[in-house]
Amino acid sequence: MTDRLPITEIWVYLSGDPLFALILTLATYQLGYTLYVKSNRNPILNPAAISIILITVIISQFGFGDSNQEAYQKYFEGAKFVHFLLGTATVALAVPIYRGFAQMKDKMFPIFIALISGSVASIGSAVLIAKYMNAGESIVGSMYTKSVTAPIAMGIAERIQVSPTLTAVFTVITGILGAILAPYILDIFKIRPWWIRGTAIGVGAHGLGITRAFSVNEQAGIFASMAMGLNGVLSAIVLPFIYTWLHQ
Amino acid sequence: MIEGLVQIFIWQGIGEMVSKFLIPSIPGPVIGLILLVMYLSFRGKVNPNLSMVADAFRQHLALLFVPASVGVILFLPELKTHAFAVATALIVSVILAIAITALVLKLFSIKEPAYENSKAYRHEMKLLDEDRRQQITARKKARPKATKRGTKNDR
Numbered sequence: 001m002t003d004r005l006p007i008t009e010i011w012v013y014l015s016g017d018p019l020f021a022l023i024l025t026l027a028t029y030q031l032g033y034t035l036y037v038k039s040n041r042n043p044i045l046n047p048a049a050i051s052i053i054l055i056t057v058i059i060s061q062f063g064f065g066d067s068n069q070e071a072y073q074k075y076f077e078g079a080k081f082v083h084f085l086l087g088t089a090t091v092a093l094a095v096p097i098y099r100g101f102a103q104m105k106d107k108m109f110p111i112f113i114a115l116i117s118g119s120v121a122s123i124g125s126a127v128l129i130a131k132y133m134n135a136g137e138s139i140v141g142s143m144y145t146k147s148v149t150a151p152i153a154m155g156i157a158e159r160i161q162v163s164p165t166l167t168a169v170f171t172v173i174t175g176i177l178g179a180i181l182a183p184y185i186l187d188i189f190k191i192r193p194w195w196i197r198g199t200a201i202g203v204g205a206h207g208l209g210i211t212r213a214f215s216v217n218e219q220a221g222i223f224a225s226m227a228m229g230l231n232g233v234l235s236a237i238v239l240p241f242i243y244t245w246l247h248q
Numbered sequence: 249m250i251e252g253l254v255q256i257f258i259w260q261g262i263g264e265m266v267s268k269f270l271i272p273s274i275p276g277p278v279i280g281l282i283l284l285v286m287y288l289s290f291r292g293k294v295n296p297n298l299s300m301v302a303d304a305f306r307q308h309l310a311l312l313f314v315p316a317s318v319g320v321i322l323f324l325p326e327l328k329t330h331a332f333a334v335a336t337a338l339i340v341s342v343i344l345a346i347a348i349t350a351l352v353l354k355l356f357s358i359k360e361p362a363y364e365n366s367k368a369y370r371h372e373m374k375l376l377d378e379d380r381r382q383q384i385t386a387r388k389k390a391r392p393k394a395t396k397r398g399t400k401n402d403r
Binding site: 025026028029033046047048051055056060068069071075076082083085086087088089090091092093094095096097098099101107109110111113114115117118119121122123125126127130133134135136138146147149150151152155156158159163164165166168170171172173174175177178181182185186189193196197199200201203204205207208210211225227229232233236237240241 | 337
């Protein structure tokens with residue numbers, strides 16, 4: 001008799017390895033991305049959302065750990081290498097911001113005012129509605145940070161001690177909703193100039209909105225990236241003060 | 249590519265240090281971002297290596313927060329109980345964010361001249377690469393009479 005490992009043991013060995021979590025993360029994202037591109041960039045098929053749902057199902061159903069807590073810890077052990085790059089990606093946002101600056105010299109003031117009013121409206125409405133409907137402290141807390149692009153939002157979430165996880169999830173959902181709704185909202189208000197459409201999408205729909213904006217119009221994409229980055233920077237500077245002031 | 253990555257990592261490192269010792273309320277990477285924007289404005293151009301890495305990151309930004317988002321597995325019961333509140337809050341805030349940003353900009357831009365007469369457009373033309381500008385001037389030189397007549401007719 002040969003000592004062949006039963007298939008379950010191979011699984012136990014593999015699922016404990018950091019490499020597996022890494023493969024799982026990248027492969028599910030790749031799958032999601034392929035579906036997204038094949039579907040003509042339909043925002044409902046958000047690659048990140050597909051990846052998150054698949055991973056959640058796999059690690060909770062296939063013996064990653066006895067509890068969800070344990071399964072997630074095991075998964076994160078490997079996936080932290082991807083997670084680490086969030087900070088790096090944040091710094092890289094400097095390039096689109098700089099490119100946007102070069103195009104908007106005489107629009108600087110209106111854009112700042114618009115960014116501030118847009119994000120105040122976004123944060124204010126999210127927090128007030130969640131609070132009014134008694135959504136629980138951790139959910140309300142993450143509504144403060146969800147309006148910012150995820151890498152920056154999670155940095156802020158750690159500073160003001162709200163859940164980075166919920167922040168990330170809400171940001172992904174916001175991106176999907178924004179990318180779906182933005183064209184309709186902008187058409188209702190008869191907003192035509194591409195740079196205005198782009199800026200609004202950057203504030204409201206984050207990364208997913210930006211890829212869509214780029215596929216429609218180059219200028220809209222540049223302004224969207226700039227608005228997203230700038231909104232993140234402003235929020236990172238101001239939000240911690242507002243949050244501590246409100247929660248004294 | 250490596251050159252661009254190294255540059256970004258160095259700015260991130262400087263940002264982390266400033267955040268730790270000087271401005272603890274702002275995350276290190278955000279300070280790194282601000283410093284890099286200042287550096288780029290000072291230099292007046294983006295090096296192609298850096299721009300390639302930055303575009304790759306921007307395109308697949310969503311991949312990077314998958315690991316954190318999978319943590320939703322720990323919040324499922326809580327989210328289920330409050331699903332309606334969460335959905336309402338998110339939908340309303342997305343609509344308001346987009347509508348208000350766009351409307352404020354529209355309000356400001358009513359008095360603005362047509363895009364072709366604006367400073368931004370002139371600046372953009374300045375940024376057009378040398379090749380295309382030369383092509384345009386060459387074409388103008390080749391047919392000076394036609395262009396003159398054209399402008400007269402327009403007036």
